[in-house]
Amino acid sequence: MPELRSVRQPAPSEIDERVFRDSLGCFATGVTVVTTRSEQDRPLGVTVNSFASLSLDPPLVMFALRRESTTLPMIRGVGVFAVNVLATTQREVAARFAAGPPRWEDLDLREMVTGAPVIGGSVASLDCRLHAIHPGGDHEILVGEVLALEQDPSEPAPLLYHRGDYAALG
Ligand SMILES: Cc1cc2nc3c(=O)[nH]c(=O)nc-3n(C[C@H](O)[C@H](O)[C@H](O)COP(=O)(O)O)c2cc1C
Numbered sequence: 036m037p038e039l040r041s042v043r044q045p046a047p048s049e050i051d052e053r054v055f056r057d058s059l060g061c062f063a064t065g066v067t068v069v070t071t072r073s074e075q076d077r078p079l080g081v082t083v084n085s086f087a088s089l090s091l092d093p094p095l096v097m098f099a100l101r102r103e104s105t106t107l108p109m110i111r112g113v114g115v116f117a118v119n120v121l122a123t124t125q126r127e128v129a130a131r132f133a134a135g136p137p138r139w140e141d142l143d144l145r146e147m148v149t150g151a152p153v154i155g156g157s158v159a160s161l162d163c164r165l166h167a168i169h170p171g172g173d174h175e176i177l178v179g180e181v182l183a184l185e186q187d188p189s190e191p192a193p194l195l196y197h198r199g200d201y202a203a204l205g
Pocket of ligand 1 (some may be wrong): 066080082083084085086099100106118132134196
């Protein structure tokens with residue numbers, strides 16, 4: 036029998052944060068930038084790897100935002116957002132929207148139907164109407180109904196995130 040490495044913890048509340056982060060970091064994800072517009076029409080964006088597809092009928096997607104996120108009240112207020120699935124060529128875009136006030140210059144921006152900014156060069160973009168917000172501990176889980184979506188026909192390689200670092204397939 037192969038020996039399984041396991042870390043046993045007595046209760047969920049006592050799980051060590053480092054062990055939790057390291058273990059969950061084994062789960063490779065894609066990287067997205069979720070965008071919206073403030074009520075004053077200011078573009079907003081945040082790097083998100085908690086994105087997942089949720090439902091086909093109706094077409095729903097989901098992601099989670101920290102409760103302190105400055106983007107969260109904006110999405111709650113305007114009720115729309117776009118998810119931009121980043122390509123390996125967009126590492127710098129991921130970094131831009133993960134710290135400090137995001138910089139929008141040099142980005143090829145468009146809109147689909149909701150007015151949320153769509154970032155050119157992304158592998159795919161999904162334009163969504165906010166469908167529901169559910170509590171998720173220190174995060175809130177946002178569910179969006181997909182109103183429009185686009186995929187880059189040249190199929191650029193997706194940017195991945197694994198063990199706290201960016202990665203590529205293969
Ligand atoms: C690869 C990567 C993935 C991230 N995923 C999330 C996420 O799913 N949810 C979240 O709340 N923050 C996530 N973050 C952190 C946010 O991007 C970062 O805290 C951002 O500055 C929040 O901006 P805001 O407070 O203006 O919304 C991620 C950061 C990185 C680098």
